[in-house]
Amino acid sequence: MIDTLLSGDRPRSRVLAVALAAILVCLAAAPFLFPGTRALDVAAKVCVFVLLVASYDLLLGYTGIVSFAHTMFFGIGGYGVAIATTRLDPTWGAIALGIAVALAISLVLSFLIGLFSLRVKAIFFAMITLAVASFFAILASQLSDLTGGEDGITFKVPELLRPGFRLLEEPLLGVTVGGRLITYYLVFVAALLLFLALLRTVNSPFGRVLLAIRENDFRAEALGYRTVIYRTIANCLGAAVATLAGVLYALWLRYTGPNTTLDFAIMIDILLMVVIGGMGTMYGAVLGATIFVVAQNYLQDLMKLASDAAKGIPLLPDLLHPDRWLLWFGVLFVLSVYYFPRGIVGQLRAWRA
Amino acid sequence: MSAADDTALPQARIDLIPIALVGAIALAAFAMIGSASTWVTLTVAGLAMGLLIFIMASGLTLVFGLMDVMNFAHGLFIAIGAYVAVSMMRLFSGAAGAESFLANLGAIAPALVAAIIVAGLLGLFFERVIIRPVYGQHLKQILITTGGMIVAEQLIHVLWGPDLLPLPRPTALRGSFLVGDIAVEKFRLIAVVIGLAIFVALIVLLNRTKIGLLIRAGVENKEMVEAMGYRIRRLFVAVFVAGAALAGLGGALWGMYQESVTASIGAQMMVLIFIVIIIGGLGSVGGCFVGALLVGLVANYVGYLSPKIALGSNILLMVMILLWRPQGLYPMSKQ
Numbered sequence: 167m168i169d170t171l172l173s174g175d176r177p178r179s180r181v182l183a184v185a186l187a188a189i190l191v192c193l194a195a196a197p198f199l200f201p202g203t204r205a206l207d208v209a210a211k212v213c214v215f216v217l218l219v220a221s222y223d224l225l226l227g228y229t230g231i232v233s234f235a236h237t238m239f240f241g242i243g244g245y246g247v248a249i250a251t252t253r254l255d256p257t258w259g260a261i262a263l264g265i266a267v268a269l270a271i272s273l274v275l276s277f278l279i280g281l282f283s284l285r286v287k288a289i290f291f292a293m294i295t296l297a298v299a300s301f302f303a304i305l306a307s308q309l310s311d312l313t314g315g316e317d318g319i320t321f322k323v324p325e326l327l328r329p330g331f332r333l334l335e336e337p338l339l340g341v342t343v344g345g346r347l348i349t350y351y352l353v354f355v356a357a358l359l360l361f362l363a364l365l366r367t368v369n370s371p372f373g374r375v376l377l378a379i380r381e382n383d384f385r386a387e388a389l390g391y392r393t394v395i396y397r398t399i400a401n402c403l404g405a406a407v408a409t410l411a412g413v414l415y416a417l418w419l420r421y422t423g424p425n426t427t428l429d430f431a432i433m434i435d436i437l438l439m440v441v442i443g444g445m446g447t448m449y450g451a452v453l454g455a456t457i458f459v460v461a462q463n464y465l466q467d468l469m470k471l472a473s474d475a476a477k478g479i480p481l482l483p484d485l486l487h488p489d490r491w492l493l494w495f496g497v498l499f500v501l502s503v504y505y506f507p508r509g510i511v512g513q514l515r516a517w518r519a
Numbered sequence: 520m521s522a523a524d525d526t527a528l529p530q531a532r533i534d535l536i537p538i539a540l541v542g543a544i545a546l547a548a549f550a551m552i553g554s555a556s557t558w559v560t561l562t563v564a565g566l567a568m569g570l571l572i573f574i575m576a577s578g579l580t581l582v583f584g585l586m587d588v589m590n591f592a593h594g595l596f597i598a599i600g601a602y603v604a605v606s607m608m609r610l611f612s613g614a615a616g617a618e619s620f621l622a623n624l625g626a627i628a629p630a631l632v633a634a635i636i637v638a639g640l641l642g643l644f645f646e647r648v649i650i651r652p653v654y655g656q657h658l659k660q661i662l663i664t665t666g667g668m669i670v671a672e673q674l675i676h677v678l679w680g681p682d683l684l685p686l687p688r689p690t691a692l693r694g695s696f697l698v699g700d701i702a703v704e705k706f707r708l709i710a711v712v713i714g715l716a717i718f719v720a721l722i723v724l725l726n727r728t729k730i731g732l733l734i735r736a737g738v739e740n741k742e743m744v745e746a747m748g749y750r751i752r753r754l755f756v757a758v759f760v761a762g763a764a765l766a767g768l769g770g771a772l773w774g775m776y777q778e779s780v781t782a783s784i785g786a787q788m789m790v791l792i793f794i795v796i797i798i799g800g801l802g803s804v805g806g807c808f809v810g811a812l813l814v815g816l817v818a819n820y821v822g823y824l825s826p827k828i829a830l831g832s833n834i835l836l837m838v839m840i841l842l843w844r845p846q847g848l849y850p851m852s853k854q
Binding site: 289293507 | 658659660662663670676790794801831837841
């Protein structure tokens with residue numbers, strides 16, 4: 167049963183298995199385990215980013231191509247839903263239409279970018295995607311009639327998902343069963359299903375070909391696989407899942423704007439999560455995203471304590487300033503690329519072996 | 520040269536079409552704009568922007584050509600150059616605020632020199648610590664240099680604070696020259712002069728000196744140069760440091776051009792720089808020059824003619840050029 171769900175790709179490390187199970191349980195029971203809006207926000211963000219990072223890992227870890235345009239697809243999903251619900255009524259039909267249009271745009275764009283630049287070196291693709299993504303971010307902030315510009319779009323969701331909605335009159339185990347809870351479980355279940363689908367993909371024959379391309383594209387080509395086609399399909403697939411992740415995030419926030427989806431800083435975050443968690447292992451996305459998002463929200467409090475404690479020593483308080491937490495993750499990122507390129511997951515598996 | 524003339528290899532013909540394209544675009548823009556004074560102002564602005572981008576991009580494209588290394592953290596040198604210039608200009612704020620041109624020069628020269636030196640030293644450090652361990656591994660290069668960029672940007676925040684810093688131009692460089700009814704900003708003219716000087720110096724260095732010969736040979740065929748007994752590693756470090764120093768200079772000038780500096784200046788410029796070196800053909804200095812001019816001119820013309828699509832003009836330009844020449848304007852033989 168579990169084997170089928172995980173597509174035969176077991177954690178292969180006891181520590182990893184325990185960690186994954188703990189994360190799954192925590193996320194599944196988050197509204198009941200961690201009361202409070204902030205904790206639920208963090209849990210929802212973890213769900214979305216696990217999915218987003220896993221879809222990026224399909225490109226970076228499994229196919230060996232570096233894209234800087236992943237946030238663009240993330241944003242297309244968010245804007246798709248936001249624009250559809252504000253232009254039409256906030257109904258499920260409008261959301262479905264928004265998703266469909268967003269998916270179509272993402273697929274066409276990723277197909278064109280792939281066709282254009284995946285024939286040549288990885289570096290070329292990285293540079294092109296960087297340029298296109300920055301163009302798209304500028305476009306989104308300029309076309310303010312459509313996208314709300316820098317302010318973004320705050321939109322209404324269907325009745326069922328609104329915070330004011332109550333499913334049960336009485337709180338269940340001390341938690342109000344209402345729109346927020348339903349939205350959270352929508353995000354959680356959708357993210358879980360899509361993650362399992364990605365796991366299925368990378369463990370299919372198609373996924374094996376991607377691995378072959380990553381290891382030695384020349385040889386894969388010689389074996390008769392059209393590497394450009396496989397790469398392009400992987401690119402489109404990653405873009406589609408990123409779009410859906412954007413949809414989920416927008417539904418959770420009931421807002422879409424450049425800062426929550428298109429910002430280059432988010433692209434950097436995704437890179438950090440993938441590499442620190444472990445490239446080429448879907449489970450790395452789970453660990454990376456969880457650690458990163460939790461750190462993003464709670465590490466700053468710790469750093470503030472440390473920074474206050476270090477007062478008087480030159481430079482140290484600045485280095486430990488809560489806003490500088492990305493510095494330390496950056497250092498961790500560089501070190502992990504050098505010393506454990508398979509990330510936390512790879513390291514855990516290596517210890518077991 | 521006289522004795523060797525008979526046996527000299529035939530000179531490679533210079534492909535003039537891309538250069539003609541620059542002129543054609545300028546002429547077409549003239550026809551569309553219609554007013555000579557506006558056109559001259561825009562052209563000078565475009566050339567200034569293009570040449571500044573060229574200063575920043577030339578090192579990156581050479582490093583790629585020579586060692587197949589793509590440094591995604593090149594923007595870091597730009598940012599550091601700009602920030603060093605800010606600090607130096609503050610130090611010499613008296614001289615920068617003075618009325619006399621010489622006193623101003625006394626402020627701007629140390630700022631530029633300091634930007635060059637600091638960026639160059641940082642380049643030396645960066646090459647040794649970040650780039651050297653990942654030779655020949657493209658994926659890791661992209662990741663590690665991006666990581667270096669993150670750390671460096673945060674360190675700039677630590678050292679200079681997270682806020683936007685003003686970088687005022689010295690008094691003598693403010694305002695514009697008026698020739699008839701044509702206004703030309705003084706600073707843009709300075710940028711054009713410096714940019715052209717550096718371009719000429721680079722061309723002379725590459726075509727008329729032994730080091731330049733080795734660099735060109737290395738771009739063409741690295742193994743062969745090594746087989747002849749030259750240490751291409753040292754050459755590469757030198758080119759990397761020089762590229763970083765030029766980026767620092769470009770960053771300082773760009774900061775003055777915009778009159779303010781933020782830590783994201785590097786990341787912002789990287790996008791333009793990538794577009795320029797893709798247009799020019801990865802590894803080609805001449806292509807980088809033509810590409811930078813194209814990007815600068817087109818950005819300014821389109822910005823005037825139809826501001827709506829100005830922001831996308833660079834991408835459109837890149838797409839059109841790649842449709843015409845998929846490897847860039849001056850493709851290098853290796854690819």
